[in-house]
Amino acid sequence: MTNASLTPLGQPKLAQPLQIGTVQVQSRVLQSPLSGVTDLVFRRLVRRYAPQSMMYTEMVQASSLQHLREVPQIMDVDPEEHPISIQLFDSRPDFLGEAAQIAVDQGSDTIDINMGCPVNKITRKGGGSSLLRQPEVAEALVRAVVQVAGVPVTVKTRLGWSDGEITILEFARRMQDAGAAMLTLHGRTRQQGYTGEAQWQWIRRVKEVLEIPVIANGDIVSVESALRCLDETGADGVMCSRGTLGYPFLVGEIDHFLKTGERLPPASPVQRLDCAKEHLRALGAYKGDRGIYQSRKHLSWYCKGFPGANQLRDQLSRIESVEDGCEILDRAIAQFESNPAKR
Ligand SMILES: Cc1cc2nc3c(=O)[nH]c(=O)nc-3n(C[C@H](O)[C@H](O)[C@H](O)COP(=O)(O)O)c2cc1C
Incomplete structure (x- = not known):
């Protein structure tokens, strides 16, 4: 085709x-x-x-x-x-x-x-x-x-x-x-x-x-x-x-x-990680501890197709709280933002 x-x-x-x-x-x-x-x-x-x-x-x-x-x-x-x-x-x-x-x-x-x-x-x-x-x-x-x-x-x-x-x-x-x-x-x-x-x-x-x-x-x-x-x-x-x-x-x-007929640019790693953070916060607020536990799999799904994704996935798969997850994600986002080529 x-x-x-x-x-x-x-x-x-x-x-x-x-x-x-x-x-x-x-x-x-x-x-x-x-x-x-x-x-x-x-x-x-x-x-x-x-x-x-x-x-x-x-x-x-x-x-x-x-x-x-x-x-x-x-x-x-x-x-x-x-x-x-x-x-x-x-x-x-x-x-x-x-x-x-x-x-x-x-x-x-x-x-x-x-x-x-x-x-x-x-x-x-x-x-x-x-x-x-x-x-x-x-x-x-x-x-x-x-x-x-x-x-x-x-x-x-x-x-x-x-x-x-x-x-x-x-x-x-x-x-x-x-x-x-x-x-x-x-x-x-x-x-x-x-x-x-x-x-x-x-x-x-x-x-x-x-x-x-x-x-x-x-x-x-x-x-x-x-x-x-x-x-x-x-x-x-x-x-x-x-x-x-x-x-x-x-x-x-x-x-x-x-x-x-117009193609939207794919979401960048920073957009995806921002979205992951929002997802985590909302799941925590909606379902409490069960939401945090459930969020681990979602967070790992957000981590693909960019440098450092494997390591980030590994860290996020073990979070115990919303704060844990947000801290890890904020660090990853800051790294991307300090390196515009990767953003
Ligand atoms: C984790 C997971 C949960 C699913 N849960 C449902 C469900 O609740 N109801 C349903 O009709 N299909 C469910 N499916 C099937 C999907 O809706 C879909 O039919 C299937 O994944 C094929 O599409 P895909 O090849 O694009 O993934 C589930 C699939 C997966 C992977």
């Missing part, structure tokens, strides 16, 4: 809103649900650069809400935070329906059902990607949520259980028939987990048979990969995942390019 063809200008659809049932979203670049990552704090950072993008909470187990008196923190949504979707998983339609009502009360603009998680703990109980092997249950889940939610219901799934069992064409049709308003397709099988390449060619095939919007997911890590994926799949949008770990600028960079 030539560089000239890597522009969105020949594809006017990409600069237009994304229609998810009754909900219109002014961006075709979405931030994926990431368990342990896409809490309120992370989403605020992503949204600063991508204010119009649809974002997802971490997945929430519907049955876990059954005996709770209060809505758990994982379902927190900022009052001004739109568009937002709370992602649910379970294998029981009744639990999922009840959880969807709570999610809508929280402000969720759509309800997303997770049918892709490959983790044994989830699939053993009939949730996540195991639904690919039980399409009739998956259908019942969608129907149950559509009936009660009053907002569009979407599905996020994979290609199938394994390379020998790619069932997505039939499965996707069934989800559409059950009332799903959009399908996000991670181009890997359950067996692949998070390894190997996403098989975008299957996303194209699904796009060709569905009427509802299809969002492509898997290996979208840059403007280039997003454009290549949109070109190869004909998808209605792209969803970024691991590419946003330690880089909450990604969704905004791709969104900006699709809308303007």
Whole structure:
């Protein structure tokens, strides 16, 4: 593919809103649900650069809400935070329906059902990607949520259980028939987990048979990969995942390019470390000690691709307090600032 063809200008659809049932979203670049990552704090950072993008909470187990008196923190949504979707998983339609009502009360603009998680703990109980092997249950889940939610219901799934069992064409049709308003397709099988390449060619095939919007997911890590994926799949949008770990600028960079044809400069090391500091402070304030512990992995993700990143990552992976982390980050930032060539 030539560089000239890597522009969105020949594809006017990409600069237009994304229609998810009754909900219109002014961006075709979405931030994926990431368990342990896409809490309120992370989403605020992503949204600063991508204010119009649809974002997802971490997945929430519907049955876990059954005996709770209060809505758990994982379902927190900022009052001004739109568009937002709370992602649910379970294998029981009744639990999922009840959880969807709570999610809508929280402000969720759509309800997303997770049918892709490959983790044994989830699939053993009939949730996540195991639904690919039980399409009739998956259908019942969608129907149950559509009936009660009053907002569009979407599905996020994979290609199938394994390379020998790619069932997505039939499965996707069934989800559409059950009332799903959009399908996000991670181009890997359950067996692949998070390894190997996403098989975008299957996303194209699904796009060709569905009427509802299809969002492509898997290996979208840059403007280039997003454009290549949109070109190869004909998808209605792209969803970024691991590419946003330690880089909450990604969704905004791709969104900006699709809308303007103009490339934003990548965030510099100093911008990334400033962002890391803000992330740490906010997590500490929001979750206390648990937030500091969780921030260690985020901080290490921010440390890549610049001189001294390994050493910095090592130091940050052991912090015990917000102050510890900020001190280490301030020192690293000062070093960059005293050496403009590295900034
Ligand atoms: C740490 C981590 C947590 C994830 N949590 C969720 C989740 O809660 N819900 C979900 O649908 N997918 C989840 N995923 C899958 C991603 O949303 C995405 O589908 C997958 O990583 C493929 O995209 P990528 O190749 O760009 O990373 C998770 C992935 C990772 C790495």
